[in-house]
Amino acid sequence: MDTTIAAIASAPGMGAVGLIRVSGPEAMACVSRCLPEGRKVEEFAERYATLTRIVDGDGAVIDEALVTSFRGPRSYTGEDSVEIACHGGVLVMRRVLERLLECGVEAAQPGEFSQRAFMNGKMDLTQAEAVMDLISAQTDLAMRAAHEQLQGRLGNQTEALRSELLGIAAHVEAFIDFPEEDIDTDTGVELSKRLLQAAAGVDRLLQTAEQGRVLREGLRTVIFGAPNAGKSSLLNGLLGYERAIVSDIEGTTRDTVEEVLNLKGIPVRLIDTAGVRHTEDVIEQQGVDRTRAQVETADLILEVVDGSQPPALRLSEEEIAGRHHVLVINKSDLGVYAAWQAEQGVAVSCLPGQNLDDLVAAIAHEISLGAGEWGGHAVAINARHQACLKRARQSLLAAEQTLSAGEGAEFISMDLREAMDAVGEIAGRIDTEELLGEIFGSFCIGK
Numbered sequence: 001m002d003t004t005i006a007a008i009a010s011a012p013g014m015g016a017v018g019l020i021r022v023s024g025p026e027a028m029a030c031v032s033r034c035l036p037e038g039r040k041v042e043e044f045a046e047r048y049a050t051l052t053r054i055v056d057g058d059g060a061v062i063d064e065a066l067v068t069s070f071r072g073p074r075s076y077t078g079e080d081s082v083e084i085a086c087h088g089g090v091l092v093m094r095r096v097l098e099r100l101l102e103c104g105v106e107a108a109q110p111g112e113f114s115q116r117a118f119m120n121g122k123m124d125l126t127q128a129e130a131v132m133d134l135i136s137a138q139t140d141l142a143m144r145a146a147h148e149q150l151q152g153r154l155g156n157q158t159e160a161l162r163s164e165l166l167g168i169a170a171h172v173e174a175f176i177d178f179p180e181e182d183i184d185t186d187t188g189v190e191l192s193k194r195l196l197q198a199a200a201g202v203d204r205l206l207q208t209a210e211q212g213r214v215l216r217e218g219l220r221t222v223i224f225g226a227p228n229a230g231k232s233s234l235l236n237g238l239l240g241y242e243r244a245i246v247s248d249i250e251g252t253t254r255d256t257v258e259e260v261l262n263l264k265g266i267p268v269r270l271i272d273t274a275g276v277r278h279t280e281d282v283i284e285q286q287g288v289d290r291t292r293a294q295v296e297t298a299d300l301i302l303e304v305v306d307g308s309q310p311p312a313l314r315l316s317e318e319e320i321a322g323r324h325h326v327l328v329i330n331k332s333d334l335g336v337y338a339a340w341q342a343e344q345g346v347a348v349s350c351l352p353g354q355n356l357d358d359l360v361a362a363i364a365h366e367i368s369l370g371a372g373e374w375g376g377h378a379v380a381i382n383a384r385h386q387a388c389l390k391r392a393r394q395s396l397l398a399a400e401q402t403l404s405a406g407e408g409a410e411f412i413s414m415d416l417r418e419a420m421d422a423v424g425e426i427a428g429r430i431d432t433e434e435l436l437g438e439i440f441g442s443f444c445i446g447k
């Protein structure tokens with residue numbers, strides 16, 4: 001962290017304005033070297049944009065830019081920082097960055113600005129993660145969840161939990177200091193109650209894992225069915241534009257086609273697949289294999305059938321057991337074949353101009369949208385938080401069992417310490433560089 005780093009912070013590619021970020025002890029000095037003779041960032045009004053030229057080593061102009069300085073600790077990273085808002089040309093930004101590298105800065109690693117902000121106590125780990133969630137959010141609901149986390153909601157909850165555990169541990173440890181004293185019945189009952197309450201708190205957080213995963217990654221929704229059932233037509237109908245090729249030739253879709261649909265705030269990753277049938281065509285067969293693989297990992301299966309025809313190939317009972325599954329009886333405009341009437345499904349038509357509201361409602365129902373389960377939670381944890389919380393729960397339950405079994409306080413204390421470590425890890429009480437590197441390494445450059 002004694003180096004000075006720089007990166008393009010705006011999206012890759014051309015834009016009206018491009019932002020280059022510089023952070024570290026030499027940020028102002030390095031940027032000053034890129035300015036015309038006599039101009040110094042140190043003399044610019046701090047936190048105000050100043051118009052200046054950026055020049056190369058020979059004094060030739062690279063660009064005209066707005067430069068803003070932030071003196072640490074009052075900056076995003078907590079270090080001295082400078083932002084250069086230059087023209088958003090790919091070449092312009094690259095030239096400015098190259099000039100900075102000549103002037104002594106190093107190219108930032110992915111997530112390095114946020115990692116520094118974390119190291120300098122500007123944000124906890126859940127907030128740093130929330131920054132990335134916010135950037136990658138695809139729906140309002142996902143954005144709101146990221147915002148809650150960025151405000152410190154999850155970090156505050158886990159830190160409160162940790163401090164409760166610390167309180168319990170202090171109580172338990174008092175008995176270790178006086179080995180002749182056993183934990184008396186009243187204290188044992190009280191401690192046990194507090195341990196179980198803490199475990200219940202952990203459980204409540206764990207229950208938001210599924211929602212968190214879907215908000216971050218989207219609900220993997222696979223459109224399955226025989227060739228010509230109208231799967232690609234359904235994809236297009238739900239999206240509201242012609243994403244996939246539709247034709248009356250069986251086997252039109254060969255590879256999977258994926259697009260995100262915003263379904264009442266939930267990002268739904270719709271995956272159109274190749275129609276499943278027996279085929280001698282090796283390429284089509286590969287498509288069919290891909291379809292089968294997609295079905296196995298789907299969060300939701302939309303099984304599309306041609307309702308104007310008698311039932312043929314269907315997913316088996318075993319294949320849909322315990323899965324979110326909606327039967328879509330398509331081509332209802334041609335009349336629904338009698339055998340389908342008895343089935344639990346949604347009759348639709350994917351001809352252009354038809355509305356698919358009934359299907360959207362059925363999907364929403366299937367994933368419990370109607371029950372107000374979405375968006376009601378203040379937090380939605382990610383996979384890393386989930387792993388920490390599972391460890392914490394296990395240790396808490398172990399501590400409670402040790403207590404109930406009347407075993408020594410030092411054993412309870414050990415379990416509690418493990419639980420505290422696991423909970424503390426969520427907000428970033430981690431002492432290995434490696435783990436941090438792994439987390440921040442998945443961020444984007446310039447963040």
Ligand SMILES: Nc1nc2c(c(=O)[nH]1)N(C=O)[C@@H](CNc1ccc(C(=O)N[C@@H](CCC(=O)O)C(=O)O)cc1)CN2
Pocket residue numbers: 070073074075076083122
């Ligand atoms: N130009 C620009 N826009 C940006 C960012 C940025 O870094 N630069 N952000 C980056 O992601 C986000 C805003 N987040 C920020 C958070 C804190 C500070 C900051 O300077 N904090 C100081 C001062 C606080 C204050 O003045 O109240 C501090 O915490 O001490 C800056 C940006 C979105 N927009």
Ligand SMILES: Nc1nc2c(ncn2[C@@H]2O[C@H](COP(=O)(O)OP(=O)(O)OP(=O)(O)O)[C@@H](O)[C@H]2O)c(=O)[nH]1
Pocket residue numbers: 225226227228229230231232233234245246247248249250251252253254273274275276330331332333334348349350351
């Ligand atoms: N009448 C009617 N025709 C439909 C409907 N939906 C799709 N079709 C027609 O059915 C044919 C097949 O549609 P696709 O969407 O390509 O079918 P698919 O299931 O994707 O087929 P494959 O990609 O070959 O597996 C096309 O000619 C569509 O226009 C519908 O609701 N009503």
Ligand SMILES: [Mg+2]
Pocket residue numbers: 231232233244245246252253272273275
């Ligand atoms: Mg198709």
